[in-house]
Amino acid sequence: MIKHVLPGILCILAGCSQKQEPKDAYESLKNGKWVLSGCIVKPLVNGKDSNVFEMYPVCMKDDTLAFREDGKLVRHNAFTGCQPEEKTEVYSLWKEKDKNSFYIDSTLNTIRSISDQQVVLESSQKIHSVTYSFIATYSNRAK
Numbered sequence: 001m002i003k004h005v006l007p008g009i010l011c012i013l014a015g016c017s018q019k020q021e022p023k024d025a026y027e028s029l030k031n032g033k034w035v036l037s038g039c040i041v042k043p044l045v046n047g048k049d050s051n052v053f054e055m056y057p058v059c060m061k062d063d064t065l066a067f068r069e070d071g072k073l074v075r076h077n078a079f080t081g082c083q084p085e086e087k088t089e090v091y092s093l094w095k096e097k098d099k100n101s102f103y104i105d106s107t108l109n110t111i112r113s114i115s116d117q118q119v120v121l122e123s124s125q126k127i128h129s130v131t132y133s134f135i136a137t138y139s140n141r142a143k
Helices: 002-012 027-031
Strands: 034-042 062-065 072-076 089-097 101-103 108-114 117-127 130-140
Touching: 027 108, 034 089
Parallel strands: none
Antiparallel strands: 034 062, 034 130, 062 072, 072 089, 089 101, 101 108, 108 117, 117 130
16 A cells, blocks of 8 residues: 555646746645645656556545645545555655755655645656656645
């Protein structure tokens, strides 16, 4: 399950549109309850469709992320759990790097665009000597 959570979190935080930076991008992040609405990976995986969000099980598609002031990132297993014994909340740490990027644990995420309704994040992960870029779009369930 953990192997599937990190790419999900990474995808939740990336996107493909022009930057629209509010006065403080982190205020928007902290005021939201973010749910993954799309995730693509580049380059293509095994030459197939890069829309990995479509491959996610339903139980992961309704999870929300909350960026707390105290540096904790809370992933809340919303309506559908993947396993009966799954925890309702899972915690990670997040920390600002600069005005357009932050870390979730040790993974760097770049804010591609952000508004009160949507955030698009990009992160990278090396898998079998290939560096993949995950672009995740999140919608704000709190708005």
